[in-house]
Amino acid sequence: MSSISVPGAVPVPESRKERENYLNIQHTVASWLLTLDHKRIAILYLLGITFMFAIGGAAAAGIRIALVRPHDTFFSNEVYNKLFSIHGIVMVFFFLVPSIPAVFGNFALPLMIGARDVAFPRLNLLSWYLYMTGSFLMLLAIIFGGVDTGWTFYTPYSSVYSDTNVSLVIFGVFIAGFSSIATGVNFLVTIHKMRAPGMTWFRMPLFVWAMYATSIIMILGTPVVAITLFLVAMERIFGFCVFNPVCGGDPLLFEHLFWFYSHPAVYIMILPSMGVVSEVIACFSRKRIFGYEFVGFSSLAIALLGFLVWGHHMFVTGESMYSGMVFSLLSFLIAVPSAIKVFNWSATLYKGNIWLSAPMIYALGFIGLFTIGGLTGLYLASLAVDVHLNMTYFVVAHFHYVMVGGAIFGFMAALHFWWPKMTGRLYPESWAKLAALIMFIGFNLTFFPQFILGYLGMPRRYHYYLPEYQAWNILSSAGASVLAVGYIIPFCYLLWSLFKGAPAGDNPWGAVGLEWTISSPPPSHNYDEVPIVTWEAYDYEPVIQAELAGAAVGHPLMTTEEPYIKETE
Amino acid sequence: MSTVELEHPTFAPQHVGHQFEELDQQNDAYIVGIWIFLVTEIMFFGALFLALTIYRYNYATAFEEAHNALNWKLGMLNTFILLTSSFFMAMAVRAKTLDHRSETKMWLGLTLLCAFGFLTVKYFEYSAEIREHHFPGPTFRWEAPSRANVEANTPLIQMSEAPKGIAGLGNYTPQPIEHHAHQLFFSLYFIMTGLHGLHVLVGILVLGCLWVLIAVKHPAVEDYIPLEIGGIYWHFVDIVWIFLYPLVYLIGRQ
Amino acid sequence: MELPVIPPAASTFADEVDHIFYTLVGLTIFFTALVFCLLIVFVVRYHRGSKANRANRSFGNLPMELTWSIIPGIIGLVIFAWSARPYAEAYNPPADAQEILVIGKRWMWHLQHADSGIRENNELHIPVGKAIKLTMISQDVIHGFYVPAFRVKRDCLPGYYNTVWFIPTKVGKYPFYCTEYCGTNHSKMGGFVYVMTPADYLQWKENGGNLEVAHREIAAERGYDLFNKYGCANCHASEDGVHGPTLNGLYGSKVVLQNGQTVTVDDNFIRQSIVNPDSVRVAGYPPLMQAYSVGDGPGQLSEEEILELIAYIKSLGGQNLRTLKTTSSSTQPSKGAGGK
DSSP: OTTOOSTTOOOOOGGGTTOOOTTTSOOOHHHHHTOOOHHHHHHHHHHHHHHHHHHHHHHHHHHHHHTTSSSSOSSOHHHHHHHHHHHHHIIIIIIITTHHIIIIIHHHHHHHTTOSSOSOHHHHHHHHHHHHHHHHHHHHHHHTTOOOSTTTTOTTIIIIIOOSSHHHHHHHHHHHHHHHHHHHHHHHHHHHHOOOTTOOGGGSOHHHHHHHHHHHHHHHHHHHHHHHHHHHHHHHHHOOOSSOGGGTOOHHHHHHHHHHHHHHHHHHHHHHHHHHHHHHHHHHHTSOOTTHHHHHHHHHHHHHHGGGOGGGGOTTTTOOHHHHHHHHHHHHHTHHHHHHHHHHHHHHHTTOOBOOOHHHHHHHHHHHHHHHHHHHHHHHHSHHHHHHHTTBHHHHHHHHIIIIIIIIHHHHHHHHHHHHHHHSBOOOHHHHHHHHHHHHHHHHHHHHHHHHHHHHTOBSSOSSOOGGGHHHHHHHHHHHHHHHHHHHHHHHHHHHHHHHSOBOOSOTTOOOSGGGGSOSSOOTTSOSSOOOOOSOTTOOHHHHHHHHTTOOSOOTTSOOSSOOOOOOO | OOOOOOSSGGGSOOOOOTTOSSHHHHHHHHHHHHHHHHHHHHHHHHHHHHHHHHHHHHTHHHHHHHHHTSOHHHHHHHHHHHHHHHHHHHHHHHHHHTTOHHHHHHHHHHHHHHHHHHHHHHHHHHHHHHHTTOSSSTTOOOOSOOOTTSOTTOOSSOOOOOOTTTTTTSSOOOOOSOSOTHHHHHHHHHHHHHHHHHHHHHHHHHHHHHHHHHHTTOGGGSSSHHHHHHHHHHHHHHHHHHHHIIIIIITTOO | OOOOOSOOOOBHHHHHHHHHHHHHHHHHHHHHHHHHHHHHHHHHHTBTTOOOOOOSOOSOOHHHHHHHHHHHHHHHHHHHHHHHHHHHHTTSOOTTOEEEEEEEETTEEEEEETTTOOEEESEEEEETTSOEEEEEEESSSOEEEEEGGGTEEEEEOBTSOEEEEEOBOSOEEEEEEEOSOOSTTGGGOEEEEEEEOHHHHHHHHHTTTHHHHHIIIIIHHHHHHHHHHTTHHHHHSSSSOSSSOOOTTTBTOEEEBTTSOEEEOOHHHHHHHHHOGGGGOBTTOOSOOOOOOBSSSTTOBOHHHHHHHHHHHHHTOBSOTTOOOOSTTOOOOOOOTTOO
């Protein structure tokens, strides 16, 4: 009994344990490094981004350790400046941007639409190599002494004054950007051209809508930041004149070009998580997402509106007050589609049959924390208040609420939700719930005090600060150590589950979706026969009715090899 | 997948990826894919065009002077070369759809020849500009005479006007090291034409590979779509130049 | 350990910003509580196995969608408009605003008062209740000037003048920071704004502003070196007053001269004592002190050195040290508003 960690899940009979799947079909290193299978590429990405997350996390640990004291800290100014720069660059470009799209988009998207792979498998593999090359260059830069420009690379500091490895980092980010573009192209074509027969746009899972919207942002925004950073590198390496004011350049032009990508980039980071939350909330409420069309369209709205608000990062640069007003207005409007999602998810829970599994806890955590993070964004959209809060810890707290409380909680939800499908193993549920709780507590302890620090006026990227801010900083650092524990626990038990976890069946969650109709792990070619879709997305009605009538877990209409409804004990 | 040569090309079995159900789906996917890729290229070059436009607006005089130093005749020659190459490319794709292999090779070869010609002309252009010390960076020198009606000491770089009442009181007023924005112009010129040239080079590689594959009758190019995709890319490279040449070389020319 | 939550509000903008801020806090609490409650209540009520009524499940409701789209939208628009006004106002300084030129460079701030020419480093002395306009530029990279207590911030750009203005409303000492990352000592690049009463400010201005104070701190050390170098210590270092009057606590006190006159020891008096000691000899002391000639030649004291000696002597303590007038009838006690 101890090996069955998910209540109600059907134990897998021996005869099915060693069925051929995408993991065991070939074991050589070459078969992994030259794979064209989107599922293997997803695993490769998972390894890469986990490693980069550890690097970024180490830098974060350094930051919080340093900030325990207002001065005379463990690090010199130079080292501290490098720590926050590395933390930001690695976390944004090498973890958050790829995370859900490259891992779960790659793994689940083709399965969810009934396809055998993405449209361009070789391009997919290339995108992974581009990501690894970019990461490698970033690691080289760290080894050679790091970079201290901040992840925003403002000129002329980055292009003229900094004496750290700026160009190397820029090339790493540049190449990783092409990985992003390749993924975006692949997903757009896949969604357009490779949906199973009968799967209309409005029968697609909302995760697919989210990946579509994310891909639009990736292809429109990434090239702009690529060329902008390229210009900085040219100025730096060859002494070209682009942003340096002493030869006529305009540092604010850099800011406009940079933020034109980097604001939509934050929607690249959050939209996939929102897609995951839709999947998880629907599954564990046993209910179709309330307002499906609104949630789907809101993803597109966020993607498009996201390109119109970049100026809200520049309210205090002295830009025209009229442009400030336009950007502020649009920034308030972009809160609306996010609010639509939050309310629709909440309404989905109403009269559902809720299973509080680990993915569900993460998804619910997402909704709560994203609400706070999103609302605090309104402070920053608000012109007069932003004058006070801009470039303070309030901004830091805001974006960590949406990026960690939002994007990372969504990532963890996805990881737990699709882990059985990806690995054929169940993770230990109690540990997972405990870790989610620890992560939630640690996260709030770390970042809530930073709202207060920001309002008090403590600027960000500050190594030294006034002694009166120390108490909140200590609290934040204490929270960070709790948060770190929250990250380490899943790493441990997920790794453990690969060897000792109970085998998962095709559909341990009783979820509705094409990916749950095939084996866990799936075969390399996904579907023996391409399904013909005649049902709506999230058709949980049969499931919930069965459950309310006493069945444990299962969806009787999605036929698998074995009948799935287990008698309750 | 066996490849059987038949008389009528449309019935010939083609190489279809495992992820696709049928050839049409594959072809559609590739065409949609290349067009989306072109959108990314538009954003890529678009940012550069934007920077050029903004700086041109701010430094109209300096930019005008600087671009008079460009060799518009060689630029015009390159424009004709590229336009012609696009024609050759279109003919090559047409020949491929009709499955006339040697004709395809000929047109494709002519396209490649034009591409090499473009890069050759570029080589001469760049060499001259480098000799004249117009390559941006530490070697840059602007020595061409100013126009008669521009005063010698009028700064051609706008540093912000000190507000009244402050000027003279502060011991710091912003001074650019150079008073002319010509290096700014040449930086953008070299970056834009250089990146475009890089795209021509990539085009040579891609079209060259296609040429070889067609020559050896590789199954991947049995269908005309790969060449069509190469063609779409090549036409895009041409279009970028069509925008680049007038904006950089021609506008405002005396 | 301190646990501050609310920063001081010391400008006209601060009050407006705080009102909007607290409204947003209220909205945040409301909507967060709403969402958290909905989630918790629904999860508990509809947890599987519960006997709640799940009949008539619905999957969409247009009026609800419109409600929860339009209402947040309207709230957002209201906040936008409310916040845009002070922002726009900050772009329009009054014509009579007192102007201060600010130059940021790695890693210090140099400020110059336009009207009086007084220069300050990493400090700003301003009068309360008067509009102050900062005109800012950077000598190198982008910096930012931020006074949390005023809720005022503006980037300091290279090659381009940016302005911002405010009216301070409370006397006090408020930190200001560099708020755009600029390299190694970014977090040390700041200082204090001293908001003074108009009277104090006037006094401060008339006495050359920071000059006196700065002089006193660095100058005093140089003065000490000179004090020893030129032999003053031989007679004036001891405290018994045998060879020469002790200088401890001398400054600002009243002394009786040889000719019976009672004078206050101020800067002029000290200068006279150095360059023409006999003319101001204190009663009871023989005429032993040599006169020091003023000039740049060897053995001569320059005016700057005299000032430094005076600074040193001031550092030995005395009365009315904050009184900066140089007339001998000075008796005004200082009010030390927002000073060191």
